[in-house]
Amino acid sequence: MENNEYRLISFADLKSFCKQVYKKVGVPDDEADIVADLLARSDLRGVETHGVTRLPIYIQRLQKGYVRSICKMTLLKNKGATTFLEAHGSMGHVASYKAMEIAIQKAMEFGMGCVSVKDSGHFGVAGLFSMMAIKKDLIGYVLTNSAPMMAPYGGRERIIGNNPLSCAFPTNQYPPVVLDLSCSVVPSGKLILCRKKGEKIPLGWAYDKEGLPTEDPYEGYEGGGSLAPIGGYKGYGMV
């Protein structure tokens, strides 16, 4: 895209557009508001890869019935500071937002809180959920699994995700410290970009489908390879 093709869109307009799209496919007003707000704020934070650019995919998944348009959460377990919820394939954004609200309530009451959610869809930017805790002067910590894109250490088959994690710390008058990362050295998108540009990748980013280090971005991901975890066996252990 040429530089002069960029158009400035206000946050309010972008959010409102997303919200209308979600409502069109049957998402209730309050839930459409949650997910639209998260998507538009992803772009506002500069994480365009996980923001409004994914709207078409998210909408397709709703239309195809892969993801529930109305969030449904069932309580599987509740003990003191901890809660375990089943989301029945609900949208990750909405399920995670609601789970974080419960975790915050728990933390206010017990000093800390932990909510686990099973069977929810893609939730976008992890950092937006950990940052919810900051408003209550709490530390937020969010973990999720992801699609398999890494091999076990020394292996060759992609069977584990690069499982993102995020922490957010309030710091009184300073901007909060927010950590938001996945456990692979680079995201898959970076290899796809290098392949398109015809560039080699440094050793240490990825392995080919035989589990050997590769400098070829295609072999390292699209050709069936796997992303390298940060710190080798250390990052593998962490996911």
Add this chain to the structure above:
Amino acid sequence: MENNEYRLISFADLKSFCKQVYKKVGVPDDEADIVADLLARSDLRGVETHGVTRLPIYIQRLQKGYVRSICKMTLLKNKGATTFLEAHGSMGHVASYKAMEIAIQKAMEFGMGCVSVKDSGHFGVAGLFSMMAIKKDLIGYVLTNSAPMMAPYGGRERIIGNNPLSCAFPTNQYPPVVLDLSCSVVPSGKLILCRKKGEKIPLGWAYDKEGLPTEDPYEGYEGGGSLAPIGGYKGYGMV
């Protein structure tokens, strides 16, 4: 040491020896038992770098009064599942053992528990504390700070630790899954070893005192350099 110089010492003898040494420098019987057990078990797990080999250093610190020989813990804060303790320079092994006992009690009551300890000494092997939780069918998670040996990302001055972390998961009939690592690509000991052997180190292990990547093990640590965090800026963010 030549191979034929190795001597087999039973766990009970090794623990008993350590315990006697600690008692000699004024550590109470029950606390000497805790730390001696942890040191001997470090060697039993194969983590010799953090086990009985450190006994002379630990004893010197007690004799010089850098570390308290009788553990003293003061409650600074207690709320629901969380506790914050001041250890007044007590031995890390004993303070952490007692803190983990409280965390386990909290977890039994509230579903999870978190105990923070300030001002305690070196605690040895992080994994031994997270593994305490397994006996109660709980997941253990332990974090600590360490002496500064890494520079902030892009910097050159060693101001942050490689802050070890450990998780331990019970797995019913299988051996537990235990993760126990620091956030640098390699420990400082590995660079010292390479320097002694006259070997180069791979790029990506360390930076020299100007903050530039180095293949010289001396420049990378003893000469004032800094260890590289796992995943570059990712590992830096995590510590």
